[in-house]
Amino acid sequence: QSALTQPASVSGSPGQSITISCTGTSSDVGSYNLVSWYQLHPGKAPKFMIYEDNKRPSGVSTRFSGSRSGNTASLTISGLQAEDEADYYCCSYAGSTTYVFGTGTTVTVL
Amino acid sequence: EVQLVQSGAEVKKPGESLKISCMGSGYNFAASWIAWVRQMPGKGLEWMGIIYPGDSDARYSPSIQGHFTISADKSISATYLQWSSLEASDTALYYCARLSPYGGSFDYWGQGTLVTVSS
Numbered sequence: 001q002s003a004l005t006q007p008a009s010v011s012g013s014p015g016q017s018i019t020i021s022c023t024g025t026s027s028d029v030g031s032y033n034l035v036s037w038y039q040l041h042p043g044k045a046p047k048f049m050i051y052e053d054n055k056r057p058s059g060v061s062t063r064f065s066g067s068r069s070g071n072t073a074s075l076t077i078s079g080l081q082a083e084d085e086a087d088y089y090c091c092s093y094a095g096s097t098t099y100v101f102g103t104g105t106t107v108t109v110l
Numbered sequence: 111e112v113q114l115v116q117s118g119a120e121v122k123k124p125g126e127s128l129k130i131s132c133m134g135s136g137y138n139f140a141a142s143w144i145a146w147v148r149q150m151p152g153k154g155l156e157w158m159g160i161i162y163p164g165d166s167d168a169r170y171s172p173s174i175q176g177h178f179t180i181s182a183d184k185s186i187s188a189t190y191l192q193w194s195s196l197e198a199s200d201t202a203l204y205y206c207a208r209l210s211p212y213g214g215s216f217d218y219w220g221q222g223t224l225v226t227v228s229s
Contacts, residue, residue, distance in 0.1 A: 003154070013130045034214030038155070045205060045222060046155070051215035072142075089155050093214050097160060097169045099145065104154035 001033040004029065004090055004102035011108040017078040020105045022090030023071060028100055034093035037066060037075045041086045049088075050075060077107070085109045112136040114144075114206050114220035121226045122196050129192035130223045133205030139187035140164040143209035145216060146180055148192045148201040160209065161189055194229045 005023040008086070012018040022035065029035055037050040048057055050066035053073060063078045077084055090102035117131040132144060145160040159170040163182040177197075182189045191204060193199070204223045207216035 003156075032214070036215035038216070040155075045219040046207070046216075048210075048215060048217050048219075051210065051212070051217075055216065087154075091155075091157070091215070097143070098171060099157045099160070100171075101147070101155040101157050 001028075001094055001098065001100050004100055005057075006088075006090060006102040006105045008103070009106045009108065010087060011084070011110055012077075012080045013110045014080055014082065016080050017076060018080060018107065020075045020077075020088055020090075020100045020107070022073040022075070022092075024092050025071055028092040028094040029068065029073055031095070033068070033094045035066065035068055035073040036091045037064075038089045038091065039086045040089065046089070082107055082109050112208065112218045114208060114218055116204075116206060116220035116223045118150040119226070120189075121228070123229055124196055124198055124227055126196050126227075127192070127194050128196055128225065129190050130204060130225065132145060132189045132191075132220050134187045134189075134208065140184040142211060144182070144189045145207045145209060146189075146200040147205045147207055149222075150199075155205075158191070158204075163187075163189060169182070179206075196225075198227050198229075201227045 038046040053068040054066040088105045094100045115133045140163045146158040159180045161168040161180045163184040168180045206220040208218040210217040
C-alpha cells in the first residue's frame with residue numbers, strides 16, 4: 001500500500017484557481033468514490049475539506065471543490081486567498097477498512 | 111459537540127513503553143471507527159490503523175504495522191495507541207480521527223500528541 005502521489009507544491013496569485021492532483025491505483029482511488037481532502041495549517045489539527053470525491057462538509061467554503069477521474073482525484077481552490085496557504089492531503093479508502101494518505105502538497109499564495 | 115481530546119506530549123527513551131490516548135465525547139463513541147495518523151518530523155500524514163470501539167475490531171496499515179498496537183475501552187470512550195519498545199523513528203506527532211458515519215472520511219480530529227523518543 002503506497003502513498004498516493006501529490007505534487008510537492010503548487011502556487012498561485014490571489015484570486016487565481018489552482019488544482020492539486022492525487023494519483024493512486026485501481027486498488028484505492030480508482031475503486032471507490034471515497035477520496036477525501038484535508039487542510040493542515042502549522043500547529044493545527046487537520047481540517048476536513050472534501051469527502052466522497054466531491055462533497056463539501058458544512059462550513060467549508062464553496063471555493064473548494066473536488067473531482068475524480070479514474071485513478072486520479074483533484075482538489076481545486078478557486079479565488080485563491082492568503083488564508084488558503086497550507087498543506088493539503090488527499091486520502092482514499094483502500095479496502096478492508098484501511099485507508100491511505102497522499103504525499104501532501106504545499107500551497108503557496110504568491 | 112463532537113470532540114476528540116488526546117493525551118499530552120511525551121518524551122521517552124528508546125526501548126521504553128508508551129500508551130497515548132484519545133477520548134471522545136459528544137457522539138456514540140462505540141459506534142464510530144477511530145483512526146490513528148502519524149506525522150513524522152518534516153513529513154506527511156500516514157494512516158496507521160483504525161479501531162471500532164464497539165467490539166475493538168482493529169485494522170492496520172500494511173505498510174507500517176507490527177510495531178504498535180491500537181486498542182479501545184468503550185466504557186470510558188477511549189482509544190489507545192501503544193508501543194512496547196519505542197524507537198527513535200517513532201518520534202512523531204500522532205493524531206486520532208473519527209471516521210465519518212457517512213463513511214470514507216475523517217470528520218473530527220484530536221489536537222495531536224507529540225511523542226519524542228531520544229536517548
